[in-house]
Amino acid sequence: MSNRTSHESSSLTSSFAFKALVGLTGAVLVIQFTIMFSPHIIADNAAHPILRSNSALIQDPYPSKDPPPSIIANNVGLAVTNKLIPMEKKREPREVTRSEPKMNDKSSSQLAHLLPEVHPLPPFAEIPNADSLVADTLAGKPTMAGVIAIMNRFLIALHESNHKLSHFKGDREVLRDKVFSSFTELTKKHLIPFDAVYRGRSVFPLREDGSIFMSLASFREGLLDFTLKQAFSHATNPDKIFVGAVVQNCFGIEYTCKTGAQVVGKNKQGRDMTKVSDAPPDPNGIADFCGDPEYKKYCDSGQVRAIYVNETESLGPAMGRYYASKLWGGETFYFQADSHLMFAQDWDTKYIAEAKATKNYPKSVLSSYPPGFAGFGGGGSAGPRLCSCQFSPHEVEHHIIRINTGGVPKKDAPRPTQIAFIAAGFFFARAEFLKDVPFDPFLPWCFMGEEIALSMRAWTSGWDIYAPRENLIAHEYRPGRMGLPKFWGSVGRTYGRSGPGFNTVLQIEMIKRLKHLIGYPEVSREAIERQGNEFVLTEFEHYSMGTERTAEAYLELTEIDVKNQRCGHITWCGQGELE
Numbered sequence: 001m002s003n004r005t006s007h008e009s010s011s012l013t014s015s016f017a018f019k020a021l022v023g024l025t026g027a028v029l030v031i032q033f034t035i036m037f038s039p040h041i042i043a044d045n046a047a048h049p050i051l052r053s054n055s056a057l058i059q060d061p062y063p064s065k066d067p068p069p070s071i072i073a074n075n076v077g078l079a080v081t082n083k084l085i086p087m088e089k090k091r092e093p094r095e096v097t098r099s100e101p102k103m104n105d106k107s108s109s110q111l112a113h114l115l116p117e118v119h120p121l122p123p124f125a126e127i128p129n130a131d132s133l134v135a136d137t138l139a140g141k142p143t144m145a146g147v148i149a150i151m152n153r154f155l156i157a158l159h160e161s162n163h164k165l166s167h168f169k170g171d172r173e174v175l176r177d178k179v180f181s182s183f184t185e186l187t188k189k190h191l192i193p194f195d196a197v198y199r200g201r202s203v204f205p206l207r208e209d210g211s212i213f214m215s216l217a218s219f220r221e222g223l224l225d226f227t228l229k230q231a232f233s234h235a236t237n238p239d240k241i242f243v244g245a246v247v248q249n250c251f252g253i254e255y256t257c258k259t260g261a262q263v264v265g266k267n268k269q270g271r272d273m274t275k276v277s278d279a280p281p282d283p284n285g286i287a288d289f290c291g292d293p294e295y296k297k298y299c300d301s302g303q304v305r306a307i308y309v310n311e312t313e314s315l316g317p318a319m320g321r322y323y324a325s326k327l328w329g330g331e332t333f334y335f336q337a338d339s340h341l342m343f344a345q346d347w348d349t350k351y352i353a354e355a356k357a358t359k360n361y362p363k364s365v366l367s368s369y370p371p372g373f374a375g376f377g378g379g380g381s382a383g384p385r386l387c388s389c390q391f392s393p394h395e396v397e398h399h400i401i402r403i404n405t406g407g408v409p410k411k412d413a414p415r416p417t418q419i420a421f422i423a424a425g426f427f428f429a430r431a432e433f434l435k436d437v438p439f440d441p442f443l444p445w446c447f448m449g450e451e452i453a454l455s456m457r458a459w460t461s462g463w464d465i466y467a468p469r470e471n472l473i474a475h476e477y478r479p480g481r482m483g484l485p486k487f488w489g490s491v492g493r494t495y496g497r498s499g500p501g502f503n504t505v506l507q508i509e510m511i512k513r514l515k516h517l518i519g520y521p522e523v524s525r526e527a528i529e530r531q532g533n534e535f536v537l538t539e540f541e542h543y544s545m546g547t548e549r550t551a552e553a554y555l556e557l558t559e560i561d562v563k564n565q566r567c568g569h570i571t572w573c574g575q576g577e578l579e
Contacts, residue, residue, distance in 0.1 A: 110207050116133075116145050121299070150194050157189070159310065210240055215321060219320065234343040244325075318440070344471070363432075365429040365463050383469060385406060391565040400514060407576070446514065453517055461545075491506070
């Protein structure tokens with residue numbers, strides 16, 4: 001698609017000719033996908049994006065969420081390519097067919113909630129009988145189709161709100177408040193009623209069959225297809241792997257996609273100057289994976305579930321992981337990871353065995369910062385330990401706690417030993433974790449802080465955290481200079497405020513929720529209320545600490561002094577002294 005001004009882009013999205021063209025193209029794609037895939041119920045309808053087309057020279061103030069240099073040094077990094085692909089348009093609803101799954105009677109009763117099936121393709125397609133499925137799910141009779149329909153309705157409403165707010169030309173602070181108000185009200189309307197129905201219990205019955213659910217929240221990802229193929233091809237039991245993918249892409253329907261901030265030189269102060277340029281639509285890793293004859297069977301069998309999010313509604317990693325958690329369908333284990341990974345052979349059975357080897361199993365969490373691709377060699381190296389932290393010195397992160405590695409790997413230990421923190425980019429636990437530590441839907445726009453919050457909430461809920469003794473996955477680490485798209489750039493363009501600055505304005509407020517959770521004295525409830533920002537604590541009590549251990553005990557154990565903003569040396573963690 002050629003470059004357009006914001007006015008032309010906005011006019012295009014509302015024109016009758018454009019809508020007719022989308023409808024005609026969609027009809028053609030229906031025929032194509034009918035040939036490629038067997039009939040399935042498909043993902044709920046989502047409105048099209050409204051991102052403006054523009055490019056700018058900006059400075060990227062966001063520090064990378066990279067691991068220590070020792071890990072980066074071992075990373076090769078695969079080239080991420082943005083190939084031009086056809087965009088799957090909205091499909092007309094199909095007749096619902098409730099064919100029984102191919103399994104024994106006992107398994108059929110355990111998987112009844114997965115009917116009607118929801119095929120992961122094409123994006124933005126309508127779920128038939130969505131009203132009935134949503135009503136049943138909110139009445140305590142959940143189906144995966146109903147859950148996906150609820151998530152999609154929220155995203156459609158968010159899109160419509162963003163479309164209106166994108167035309168606002170007033171003061172930035174006024175726009176900020178409008179965005180906050182809209183997001184809060186939509187979340188309370190669509191997401192909180194669902195969470196409330198299943199609070200304190202699992203949405204679906206947990207199956208004791210050794211199955212693993214993989215939570216993959218991707219943002220404009222070039223390696224999602226590669227990651228999925230690695231996971232299934234290297235699993236001992238690929239028939240027990242289930243994926244919940246949140247595909248946050250630029251689909252290129254109504255606007256020109258953009259690159260990330262690519263370094264083009266230095267300014268007078270010696271800081272990198274970056275430029276955002278036109279780019280082709282992002283590859284759809286789900287379509288690539290499901291279109292491969294070797295892997296198509298996993299999509300047709302219901303082992304791949306997907307929610308599609310246009311980048312205009314991408315609100316950061318914490319929200320992506322919230323959506324992904326809702327795609328859990330009763331699997332025994334919950335495995336959260338980033339979407340650019342390599343896997344060791346038999347990773348699935350080895351992680352299960354490692355979890356069962358922990359002293360606190362079943363309430364144990366395996367977590368680490370995986371090594372880079374280079375030197376991974378199929379796995380087997382000693383896993384790093386998450387044993388240090390710091391209060392971020394970067395102004396944009398507002399002194400939130402960042403976790404890090406430290407201590408000596410314990411590959412030869414007789415069993416896994418405890419560590420202090422959970423990495424959001426990789427953890428493995430039994431799926432009861434979702435009941436005890438439900439993901440918080442009120443953390444949009446935040447890039448840092450989710451890991452310390454996840455660690456504290458899990459530990460206070462009685463879960464101990466362990467370092468796996470060997471690496472079974474590798475991660476592609478991506479320095480900022482690679483120029484890949486970042487969600488904060490999309491947030492800025494969505495509201496007509498190029499660059500990361502507007503996301504920073506939003507994050508300044510929402511990160512107070514995390515700091516209040518941790519116990520920063522300057523972010524008490526009284527202080528937040530005096531500032532008139534009560535929305536920051538919306539439904540806070542339902543996504544807060546557990547009741548089995550106290551937050552004060554965790555901070556003492558991990559040598560964290562919140563008042564003076566100091567992280568001490570966690571000797572027991574580094575030396576692997578606690579089992």
